[in-house]
Amino acid sequence: MRKNNPYTIMFGREPSQMVSRITQRDEIINTFTSDVPSSQIFFITGVRGSGKTVLMSEISARLAAEKKWITVEISPMGDMLAELASKIYHTGGMPKWLKTAGIDLSFFGIGVKIKSAEPVTNIEIALRRILGKLKKEGKRLLITMDEAFSSKEMRIFASAFQIFMREKLPVFLIMTGLYKNIDVLRNDKVLTFLLRTPRINLGSLNIRSMQNYYTETFQLPEEDALEMAHMTKGYPFAFQVLGYHTYEHHGDYQKAVEPTRLYLEEYVYEKLWTELSDKEKKICTAIAGTESGKVLDIRKKLDIETNEFSPYRANLIKKGILDGSNYGHISFTLPFFDDFVRSC
Ligand SMILES: Nc1ncnc2c1ncn2[C@@H]1O[C@H](COP(=O)(O)OP(=O)(O)OP(=O)(O)O)[C@@H](O)[C@H]1O
Ligand SMILES: [Mg+2]
Structure with a gap:
C-alpha cells in the first residue's frame, strides 16, 4: 500500500519534513x-x-x-x-x-x-x-x-x-x-x-536542506532535487505544496509545477493581493513586467522618481514580498508570484 503523503498543505501544522530555523x-x-x-x-x-x-x-x-x-x-x-x-x-x-x-x-x-x-x-x-x-x-x-x-x-x-x-x-x-x-x-x-x-x-529556508529532503523522499538525482528546491525560492509553504503534488504524481515533479502554482495562487497570493494598496499593486505589476529587474527600468516604466519609489520598495521588502539584496535590482521573494501578478 502507498504510504501517506509526507508533505502538509495545511497552515499552522508542524510539518513532518521541517527545515529547522x-x-x-x-x-x-x-x-x-x-x-x-x-x-x-x-x-x-x-x-x-x-x-x-x-x-x-x-x-x-x-x-x-x-x-x-x-x-x-x-x-x-x-x-x-x-x-x-x-x-x-x-x-x-x-x-x-x-x-x-x-x-x-x-x-x-x-x-x-x-x-x-x-x-x-x-x-x-x-x-x-x-x-x-x-x-x-x-x-x-x-x-x-x-x-x-x-x-x-x-x-x-x-x-x-x-x-x-x-x-x-x-x-x-x-x-x-x-x-x-x-x-x-x-x-x-x-x-x-x-x-x-x-x-x-522570517525569510527563506535553506535550499540545501530542502534539496536533501526532496532527494531522499523521491529518490531523485541531486540536480533534479536542487531544481525543485530552487523552484520554491525557499518559501516554506511552497516547499510543502511542491512536495505534496510531486508525491501525488509519483515523483514526477515537472507535472507538479502547475498544480503547485495554482494552489499557491488560490491559498496565498489572492489574499496577499487584496492586502496591497493600489499603488503597491501598480508597482508589483511594473516589476512583473520588467525583465531586467533593474530598479531604474521599473521606475521608468512607472514614471516615478527615486524618492517616491523608495518608501514603497522598503515597505514591500519588510512585508516579505520583495527581495532587494541585489544592489540596484528587485525581485519577488515568492515563487511564481510574477506569473500571478501578470494575470491580475
Ligand atoms: N521550517 C519549515 N520547514 C518546512 N515547512 C515549513 C516550515 N515552516 C512552515 N512550513 C510549512 O509552511 C506552511 C505555512 O506555515 P505557517 O502556517 O507556520 O505560516 P505562517 O507564517 O504562520 O502563515 P500565516 O501568516 O498565514 O499564519 C505550512 O504548511 C507549514 O507546514
Ligand atoms: Mg500562522
Missing part, C-alpha cells in the same frame, strides 16, 4: 532560558506562509518539555488576562498547586472556592500572585499568541505584562503577526516598551 529558534530559546534574560518578549513576523506559527509552536513545544517551563497559548482577542489565568489553571497539576498556594480564582469562574482563602477579585493581582508563586518555585511561564494585532484588549494585556516584567516576574511572551499588524502594535504611543522588543523577520 535553528538560528532564530535558538536566539529566542537562549534568550528566554538565560539567567538574566535580555528580553522577555519576541515578535515573529513574515509574509503569509513563511512559517511563523510553525516556529512559535516548535519553540513552545521545546520549552514545554522542560520541567522548569509552563507554556500556554492565548488568543489575541477578548479578555486576554482572564484567558491567561484560566489556561494556567487548566495546565496539568496547576489546580492543586494554586489551591495549596491559597490562590482562589472562583470570582472569575475558574476552579472552585477555596475554603481557607479570600477569592481574588482583580485579575491582574491574581496573575501577579500566580507568577510570584511560580518565581518562588523557580519556574517560568511562556505565553504564545498567534496573529497578534493592536486593539483595546491588547493594550490592557500588554500594560499588565509590562508591570509583570517590571516586578521581575518570570513571564515570557512570543507574538507572531504580519509585519503591518506588528508594526502598528510596536508603534503604539502607550506601549512604548514594545518598540524595543526584538523582532525576528
Whole structure:
C-alpha cells in the first residue's frame, strides 16, 4: 500500500519534513532560558506562509518539555488576562498547586472556592500572585499568541505584562503577526516598551536542506532535487505544496509545477493581493513586467522618481514580498508570484 503523503498543505501544522530555523529558534530559546534574560518578549513576523506559527509552536513545544517551563497559548482577542489565568489553571497539576498556594480564582469562574482563602477579585493581582508563586518555585511561564494585532484588549494585556516584567516576574511572551499588524502594535504611543522588543523577520529556508529532503523522499538525482528546491525560492509553504503534488504524481515533479502554482495562487497570493494598496499593486505589476529587474527600468516604466519609489520598495521588502539584496535590482521573494501578478 502507498504510504501517506509526507508533505502538509495545511497552515499552522508542524510539518513532518521541517527545515529547522535553528538560528532564530535558538536566539529566542537562549534568550528566554538565560539567567538574566535580555528580553522577555519576541515578535515573529513574515509574509503569509513563511512559517511563523510553525516556529512559535516548535519553540513552545521545546520549552514545554522542560520541567522548569509552563507554556500556554492565548488568543489575541477578548479578555486576554482572564484567558491567561484560566489556561494556567487548566495546565496539568496547576489546580492543586494554586489551591495549596491559597490562590482562589472562583470570582472569575475558574476552579472552585477555596475554603481557607479570600477569592481574588482583580485579575491582574491574581496573575501577579500566580507568577510570584511560580518565581518562588523557580519556574517560568511562556505565553504564545498567534496573529497578534493592536486593539483595546491588547493594550490592557500588554500594560499588565509590562508591570509583570517590571516586578521581575518570570513571564515570557512570543507574538507572531504580519509585519503591518506588528508594526502598528510596536508603534503604539502607550506601549512604548514594545518598540524595543526584538523582532525576528522570517525569510527563506535553506535550499540545501530542502534539496536533501526532496532527494531522499523521491529518490531523485541531486540536480533534479536542487531544481525543485530552487523552484520554491525557499518559501516554506511552497516547499510543502511542491512536495505534496510531486508525491501525488509519483515523483514526477515537472507535472507538479502547475498544480503547485495554482494552489499557491488560490491559498496565498489572492489574499496577499487584496492586502496591497493600489499603488503597491501598480508597482508589483511594473516589476512583473520588467525583465531586467533593474530598479531604474521599473521606475521608468512607472514614471516615478527615486524618492517616491523608495518608501514603497522598503515597505514591500519588510512585508516579505520583495527581495532587494541585489544592489540596484528587485525581485519577488515568492515563487511564481510574477506569473500571478501578470494575470491580475
Ligand atoms: N521550517 C519549515 N520547514 C518546512 N515547512 C515549513 C516550515 N515552516 C512552515 N512550513 C510549512 O509552511 C506552511 C505555512 O506555515 P505557517 O502556517 O507556520 O505560516 P505562517 O507564517 O504562520 O502563515 P500565516 O501568516 O498565514 O499564519 C505550512 O504548511 C507549514 O507546514
Ligand atoms: Mg500562522
